[in-house]
Amino acid sequence: MNRNYRFGILGWPLEQSLSPLIHQAALADCGLSGEYNLYPVQADPLDTAAIGDLLAEVRSGKLDGLNVTISFKQTVLDYLDELSPAARAIGAVNTIYQQNSLLLGDNTDAPGFLQDLRNLGWLDELGARSSVLILGAGGAARAIVYALLQPGCKLAVASRRQGQAEALIRSIIPQFQLAVPGTLQACTLQKGFLSEIPHPDLVVNTTPAGMFPGVRQSPWPVDEPFPAHARVYDLIYKPATTCFVEQARGSGLAAASGLGMLVEQALLSFECWTGTRPDKKAIFAALAKSDKKEVDI
Numbered sequence: 001m002n003r004n005y006r007f008g009i010l011g012w013p014l015e016q017s018l019s020p021l022i023h024q025a026a027l028a029d030c031g032l033s034g035e036y037n038l039y040p041v042q043a044d045p046l047d048t049a050a051i052g053d054l055l056a057e058v059r060s061g062k063l064d065g066l067n068v069t070i071s072f073k074q075t076v077l078d079y080l081d082e083l084s085p086a087a088r089a090i091g092a093v094n095t096i097y098q099q100n101s102l103l104l105g106d107n108t109d110a111p112g113f114l115q116d117l118r119n120l121g122w123l124d125e126l127g128a129r130s131s132v133l134i135l136g137a138g139g140a141a142r143a144i145v146y147a148l149l150q151p152g153c154k155l156a157v158a159s160r161r162q163g164q165a166e167a168l169i170r171s172i173i174p175q176f177q178l179a180v181p182g183t184l185q186a187c188t189l190q191k192g193f194l195s196e197i198p199h200p201d202l203v204v205n206t207t208p209a210g211m212f213p214g215v216r217q218s219p220w221p222v223d224e225p226f227p228a229h230a231r232v233y234d235l236i237y238k239p240a241t242t243c244f245v246e247q248a249r250g251s252g253l254a255a256a257s258g259l260g261m262l263v264e265q266a267l268l269s270f271e272c273w274t275g276t277r278p279d280k281k282a283i284f285a286a287l288a289k290s291d292k293k294e295v296d297i
């Protein structure tokens with residue numbers, strides 16, 4: 001008898017999530033049957049009973065895998081038995097599954113981001129001497145810092161609130177074996193800040209500024225020129241072309257948005273759960289056909 005996989009995503013809000021579409025396309029491409037459901041759980045006040053019930057379903061094998069999104073990536077840590085090295089270092093989980101009755105948490109955002117840089121042909125150019133400017137110092141920034149320490153990049157983290165980037169760096173240095181003194185620098189995201197990081201090779205936006213529905217926003221300070229020759233990556237995938245990406249392209253820079261990372265992190269989760277990997281082209285074809293109009297791929 002054919003197995004019927006059951007996956008889902010825990011978060012709030014979830015109506016705009018592209019994950020069901022991606023995972024249904026992955027199941028179809030691999031010739032597997034199954035479903036991917038939305039599990040919206042209230043964050044304020046935190047519905048701990050709902051999280052506990054959902055994770056009990058993973059532990060019992062009723063659910064084969066769970067993704068976790070804003071704002072639960074850190075909340076679920078307390079419910080898990082084991083963490084992958086990446087999830088432990090980043091301090092956040094986006095993929096949960098069960099093995100020998102143990103609940104395991106992984107983080108596929110970091111390798112998903114690196115894979116998309118590889119797909120773009122940008123990763124080979126980043127090495128120990130490269131300098132990367134990361135805008136924002138929240139959960140996604142931690143995954144990007146972890147990812148970019150692997151090729152040994154020098155990183156500057158810029159937060160709009162003075163002290164937030166310093167706090168991120170202070171908290172991750174003991175976690176990240178790869179961080180060597182001088183590799184990480186903090187600064188404030190404001191006009192003139194580029195004088196502290198004069199020639200970044202890559203600029204990565206990890207803030208939600210510009211994300212649907214606030215599509216006219218950009219994290220880039222007004223009247224700050226873009227650094228010459230940098231590549232620009234925006235983690236936002238909705239809209240597919242953000243204001244920040246448009247500004248960078250308008251300054252003659254190569255720029256990409258986060259849809260490729262979204263697909264890569266999803267496929268890594270799918271692989272954890274099923275041991276199989278679908279053809280990426282099938283996923284992009286399904287996204288292109290979808291009626292989620294903001295995805296203008």
Ligand code: NAP
Nearest residue numbers: 136137138139140141160206207208209211235258261262
């Ligand atoms: P988060 O934990 O809330 O962190 C957001 C960070 O951005 C904080 O440092 C926040 O500072 C800052 N920020 C917010 N609005 C800003 C603005 N207008 N200007 C400058 N800084 C601002 O959120 P997250 O989980 O890191 O997610 C961030 C974004 O990454 C979201 O858009 C999410 O969809 C995207 N993401 C994409 C992927 C993908 O696969 N492509 C994966 C993960 C995340 P304050 O604390 O001062 O607000």
